[in-house]
Each structure stands twice: as structure tokens, then as C-alpha cells.
Amino acid sequence: MPLAGPGAQVNQVTNMAAILRYILYPFYLFGGVGLTFLTIGQGWNLNVVHGSFSVFMVASLILLEARFPLERRWAMNWASFQRDLKYMVSGIFTEVALRWTGSGIALFLATYNTPSSTKLMADVPLIPSVLLLILGFEFLQYWFHRICHEMRGGVGTFLWRTHAAHHLPDRVYVLMHVAAHPVNFSVIQGVLTVAAVVLPGFSPESVLVFGIIMGVNGTFSHFNMDIRAGWLNYVFVSTELHRYHHSADMSESKNYGAVTPLWDLVFGTFVYKPGQSPARLGVDNPSAYPHSNEFWKVMALPFRRAKKPNTVPKLSPPTVPPLASSRE
Ligand SMILES: [Zn+2]
Numbered sequence: 001m002p003l004a005g006p007g008a009q010v011n012q013v014t015n016m017a018a019i020l021r022y023i024l025y026p027f028y029l030f031g032g033v034g035l036t037f038l039t040i041g042q043g044w045n046l047n048v049v050h051g052s053f054s055v056f057m058v059a060s061l062i063l064l065e066a067r068f069p070l071e072r073r074w075a076m077n078w079a080s081f082q083r084d085l086k087y088m089v090s091g092i093f094t095e096v097a098l099r100w101t102g103s104g105i106a107l108f109l110a111t112y113n114t115p116s117s118t119k120l121m122a123d124v125p126l127i128p129s130v131l132l133l134i135l136g137f138e139f140l141q142y143w144f145h146r147i148c149h150e151m152r153g154g155v156g157t158f159l160w161r162t163h164a165a166h167h168l169p170d171r172v173y174v175l176m177h178v179a180a181h182p183v184n185f186s187v188i189q190g191v192l193t194v195a196a197v198v199l200p201g202f203s204p205e206s207v208l209v210f211g212i213i214m215g216v217n218g219t220f221s222h223f224n225m226d227i228r229a230g231w232l233n234y235v236f237v238s239t240e241l242h243r244y245h246h247s248a249d250m251s252e253s254k255n256y257g258a259v260t261p262l263w264d265l266v267f268g269t270f271v272y273k274p275g276q277s278p279a280r281l282g283v284d285n286p287s288a289y290p291h292s293n294e295f296w297k298v299m300a301l302p303f304r305r306a307k308k309p310n311t312v313p314k315l316s317p318p319t320v321p322p323l324a325s326s327r328e
Contacts, residue, residue: 017068065224074171094182119201129206137196142263145256161302168292170282173224247278
């Protein structure tokens with residue numbers, strides 16, 4: 001019996017990657033949602049189950065992309081890991097600050113006997129609630145995200161500079177998805193989430209299911225592995241769609257949705273090229289920006305005085321491809 005050589009090992013890796021590319025995304029997405037339903041039904045501790053699932057998902061995806069990377073040049077390295085840690089700490093501080101602020105506002109409202117939530121949606125059944133949450137949040141998120149990329153003038157430049165922290169990395173992988181400026185993060189968490197999720201008063205269960213879908217998609221969409229989601233790309237924002245959002249080629253860096261591509265499909269910014277990857281990731285003109293590893297310079301970018309309006313080039317011109325031609 002012949003010994004298995006290096007060629008056989010390469011074949012095994014290729015075969016394994018070929019299987020994983022179709023099953024991983026549905027496994028984590030539907031597995032996470034199923035686990036949440038089970039947790040609600042069984043009355044398990046939600047924080048423990050969600051925390052464990054998140055740690056398992058992130059750790060396993062990091063190991064998988066290290067073993068089966070789509071592109072080695074986009075893999076995490078020591079320098080990018082150190083950068084990600086800084087953004088992680090900044091994200092935790094921002095989250096804590098937002099919670100304190102939110103608690104302060106809730107306390108103020110309670111003191112003056114004003115309802116802090118309308119509870120309008122509390123009695124809507126679970127599945128319609130989750131659908132409404134996704135559609136409502138994504139509508140606000142889509143337009144805020146698109147404005148950050150495409151709006152001109154002083155406000156547009158400021159918003160782009162707060163969002164650029166997420167686009168300066170020239171490699172996209174699981175852990176880099178934490179790269180965000182606190183101002184951008186605060187608007188999404190403190191304004192959009194409050195407006196679409198908290199104020200309408202959805203039930204805690206529906207918010208939980210929505211949260212797990214957000215968490216899986218936010219993590220998975222930056223995954224550096226060859227993932228093929230097929231028809232699911234028309235329902236959820238998978239890796240194949242979001243990687244194009246990080247393309248350095250302005251004509252294809254669309255796909256502003258975070259959970260669903262519905263609003264991209266409606267407003268003509270949907271880009272799907274099955275089996276293809278962007279040639280380069282990052283911004284179109286990296287020399288005009290601080291390097292993504294220069295954390296404090298990236299933090300200061302939105303507040304830097306521009307000599308002329310729009311000194312920093314925009315990521316994307318406000319041209320929107322027609323819906324039909326943007327699908328491939
Ligand atoms: Zn973006």
C-alpha cells in the first residue's frame with residue numbers, strides 16, 4: 001500500500017475546504033438561531049449560552065481561516081492582531097460609556113415618570129417581530145452606511161472619516177471586523193439601534209434572535225475563507241457580498257447592508273460575483289490616509305482640519321449602478 005505523500009495531503013485539504021465552503025455559513029447562522037430558540041424554550045441562562053456560542057464561533061472561525069485561507073495575503077498577522085486588540089479595547093470602552101449614558105437617560109425618564117419605551121411591538125409574535133427588526137434596523141443602517149461613503153461636503157467628509165477606520169485595513173478576516181471609530185460605533189449603537197430596536201419596544205426574545213443574527217453575520221461577513229452561500233446571498237449578507245464592500249475598487253465596493261441585502265437590491269447597490277474575489281482590499285488611495293496600524297492617527301482623522309473641503313478623497317463616488325447591471 002503506497003504511503004500518503006504531500007500530494008495526498010494537499011488533496012485532503014482541498015477536499016475539506018470544498019465541503020466547508022458550502023456548509024459553514026448555514027451551520028453557524030441557523031445553528032445560532034436554533035440555539036437561541038432552544039434557550040428561550042428551555043429557560044436557560046441567555047448570557048451564558050450566547051457568550052459560549054460567540055466564543056466558540058469566533059475561535060473556531062479564526063482556526064478555520066488560518067487552516068483554509070481564501071487568500072494568505074489577507075490573513076491575520078502579528079501586526080494586524082496588535083492593531084485589532086487596540087480597536088477591541090476601544091470598542092469595549094465605547095460600549096460601556098454608551099450603557100452608562102443609556103442608563104442615565106433611562107433613570108432621568110423614570111424619575112420624571114415618562115415611559116422610556118412605547119412597547120408598541122411587545123405583543124407581535126416572535127418571527128414577524130424578528131423580520132420587522134431586521135427590515136427596520138437595516139433600513140436605517142443602510143442609509144447611514146451609504147451616507148458615510150457617498151455624502152459630499154463637510155458633514156460627508158466627517159462621517160466618512162469616522163467610518164474609514166473600518167476600511168483602512170488592506171486585509172479582511174474575522175478579528176478585523178472590530179476595527180471601528182468610536183464615533184461611528186456610537187451612532188450605530190446609540191442612535192440607530194435605539195431608534196429601530198429599543199424605542200419600538202420589541203419583546204426581549206425577538207431582540208435576542210435579532211442579536212444573534214447580527215452577531216453571526218457581523219463576524220462571518222469578514223471571514224477569510226472561500227464561502228459559497230448561493231441563493232442565501234439574496235437573503236443574508238454573507239462573506240461573498242461583504243468582501244466586495246471592502247474592495248479598493250470603487251466601482252464594486254457597494255453592498256451597504258449588514259444583515260440583509262434587501263435594501264441594496266431595492267436601491268441598486270447590490271454586487272454579487274459568484275466565485276470571484278476583489279483584486280485588492282482597503283481604500284482606493286491608501287497614501288492619503290494614516291496606516292490602519294497607526295491607531296491614534298486614525299482616531300484623530302475625523303477631527304483633523306482639512307486645508308480644503310474634501311481633502312481626504314472619498315471612498316466612493318455617488319454613482320449607483322443600475323440594479324440589473326449590478327447583479328452578476
Ligand atoms: Zn463601509
